[in-house]
Amino acid sequence: MTDHQTVLSLSNVRMTVANLIGATLSSYQSKIDCGNNLLRVITDTADFSIEFLEKLAELPGSLLYFQAYGLDGQGNGGSIFIVGGDATFMKVAVRQLQSDGVHLAIY
16 A cells, blocks of 8 residues: 555544544543453454444444554554443444454453
8 A cells, every 4th residue: 555545544543433433432530430341352354444443333332442553553554542431332342343354352
């Protein structure tokens, strides 16, 4: 992927975050409210990031914490997200969010 394509892909990821998640779930208090219900999500490409975000927005339960990191990092458009939620959200998230290009781990 060229640098220009990477920038466009990352811009699309940022726009998807803004449209589907918003900017109000990244406070320290939101993170504390999740307790141990946090996942680290690593995506391989911007396309996988967008696919993940679209699935994330549709999960049942409550998304309580969301933070995006490394919206470039390797130059491949992959991202790192930390997400947290209530028990219902986490139970479904672990089963439904992982795919070939989306990797989950307990945070």
